[in-house]
Amino acid sequence: xxxxxxxxxxxxxxxxxxxxxxxxxxxxxxxxxxxxxxxxxxxxxxxxxxxxxxxxxxxxxxxxxxxxxxxxxxxxxxxxxxxxxxxxxxxxxxxxxxxxxxxxxxxxxxxxxxxxxxxxxxxxxxxxxxxxxxxxxxxxxxxxxxxxxxxxxxxxxxxxxxxxxxxxxxxxxxxxxxxxxxxxxxxxxxxxxxxxxxxxxxxxxxxxxxxxxxxxxxxxxxxxxxxxxxxxxxxxxxxxxxxxxxxxxxxxxxxxxxxxxxxxxxxxxxxxxxxxxxxxxxxxxxxxxxxxxxxxxxxxxxxxxxxxxxxxxxxxxxxxxxxxxxxxxxxxxxxxxxxxxxxx
Numbered sequence: 429x430x431x432x433x434x435x436x437x438x439x440x441x442x443x444x445x446x447x448x449x450x451x452x453x454x455x456x457x458x459x460x461x462x463x464x465x466x467x468x469x470x471x472x473x474x475x476x477x478x479x480x481x482x483x484x485x486x487x488x489x490x491x492x493x494x495x496x497x498x499x500x501x502x503x504x505x506x507x508x509x510x511x512x513x514x515x516x517x518x519x520x521x522x523x524x525x526x527x528x529x530x531x532x533x534x535x536x537x538x539x540x541x542x543x544x545x546x547x548x549x550x551x552x553x554x555x556x557x558x559x560x561x562x563x564x565x566x567x568x569x570x571x572x573x574x575x576x577x578x579x580x581x582x583x584x585x586x587x588x589x590x591x592x593x594x595x596x597x598x599x600x601x602x603x604x605x606x607x608x609x610x611x612x613x614x615x616x617x618x619x620x621x622x623x624x625x626x627x628x629x630x631x632x633x634x635x636x637x638x639x640x641x642x643x644x645x646x647x648x649x650x651x652x653x654x655x656x657x658x659x660x661x662x663x664x665x666x667x668x669x670x671x672x673x674x675x676x677x678x679x680x681x682x683x684x685x686x687x688x689x690x691x692x693x694x695x696x697x698x699x700x701x702x703x704x705x706x707x708x709x710x711x712x713x714x715x716x717x718x719x720x721x722x723x724x725x726x727x728x729x730x731x732x733x734x735x736x737x738x739x740x741x742x743x744x745x746x747x748x749x750x751x752x753x754x755x756x757x758x759x760x761x762x763x764x765x766x767x768x769x770x771x772x
Contacts, residue, residue, distance in 0.1 A: 510588060510617050510618045516590060517589075517619070517625075518586070518591040518593060519625040520593050520595070520614075520625070521593070522594075522597070522601035522605070522626075522627075523541060523594045523596045523597075523601065523631070524597060524599055524601045524631020526631040527599070527634070528556050528598060532717055536629050540629050541596070542560070542561055544594035545593065546566060546586050546592070546594070547568045547569070547593075547594050547595075547596060548570070548580075548583040548593060548594070548595045548596070549579070549596035550571065550573070550597065551570040553596050553597055553598055554570045569582055569583075576606060577613075579595070580595060583595040583610065584610060584617065587624040588624060597631075598631070599633045599637075600631045601628050601630070602630070603634070603635075603652070604682060607628050614626065634680070634716065635682075635745060637713075638711065638713035638716050638747060639680075642713065642725065642760045643711075643759025643760045644761050646680065647762055647763075647764045648678060648762050650678045650680060651677040652679075653668055653680070654683045655681060655682070655685075655692045655696055656682075656692075662692060666699060669699045669700070673704060678750050679700075679746075680746070680747055680748075681696065681745065681746040681748065682745060685735050685742070693740070694732065694735065697732040700748060704728055704751070705728070706727060707727050707729065708727065708728040708749050708751070709727065709755050710728050710730075710747065710748050711747035711760050712726060712740065713745050714739050714740070714741070716745065718743070722739060749762060750762065
């Protein structure tokens with residue numbers, strides 16, 4: 429989903445982005461600028477993220493979870509700023525994990541993670557890492573939902589302290605994810621990207637991984653829109669939906685539905701139906717690359733009724749066809765335009 433991170437994202441499908449609104453939570457201010465989440469299984473945090481207290485996790489003073497099914501994770505926080513350093517900073521790399529399966533990660537992503545001293549990420553994404561990557565890391569730091577600011581700051585601090593750090597997310601780091609936030613935090617600390625040898629390792633975004641499961645729905649001009657209004661206002665999202673829908677783009681929709689955002693989904697369906705025929709094909713991919721993956725092709729007119737089903741949630745990506753998209757042999761096809769110039 430990251431591509432989902434705030435997706436999630438993700439959503440953010442299996443390549444979803446992480447959304448801070450996918451569960452009903454209560455946010456409060458933190459001491460370092462991130463939000464902390466307080467749920468029935470979370471304890472308060474001193475740095476902005478929540479620390480989970482499940483059977484496998486112990487409480488953390490700074491929001492990172494310690495423990496885990498694959499390898500013990502530390503909650504130790506560097507808490508460094510640029511003024512604290514005499515030595516050379518390390519490296520900071522934002523790594524995209526792709527849809528979710530280890531087999532769908534790029535070779536470069538795996539190699540980069542194997543070389544990293546420290547790996548930082550959202551707990552769910554850490555659980556997607558191959559065993560050899562987890563076991564080979566010197567240290568792993570994770571935070572639950574809503575800890576994206578504090579954990580990105582943690583990754584920056586560790587790199588400034590001289591470590592080679594990888595911050596991970598599903599999908600691609602430049603699609604509703606943390607590559608931009610990492611650069612913003614570096615800038616806010618008075619550092620530069622070159623100072624920490626900042627780099628980005630691309631991953632397969634949710635839109636593309638989901639398109640591969642549906643056939644060929646996105647081979648012409650495409651727009652990507654997230655329905656999460658946590659960081660973008662709903663009036664802005666509505667304006668973008670109108671603009672994309674009336675111009676004939678195929679549209680990839682991230683973060684389509686959650687309990688707190690039923691109205692966003694309903695409004696999206698209303699806008700799409702205002703500009704497109706009810707029989708327009710829509711591809712739905714739930715949990716791409718994960719154990720509960722589901723793939724369906726429906727008509728746009730059926731979409732409003734699917735919001736209350738298990739098929740559409742924060743791990744789902746919707747691919748909305750344009751006026752030329754059709755379904756053939758259970759595949760979505762959006763013509764590129766070759767048929768206008770060639771006979772075949």
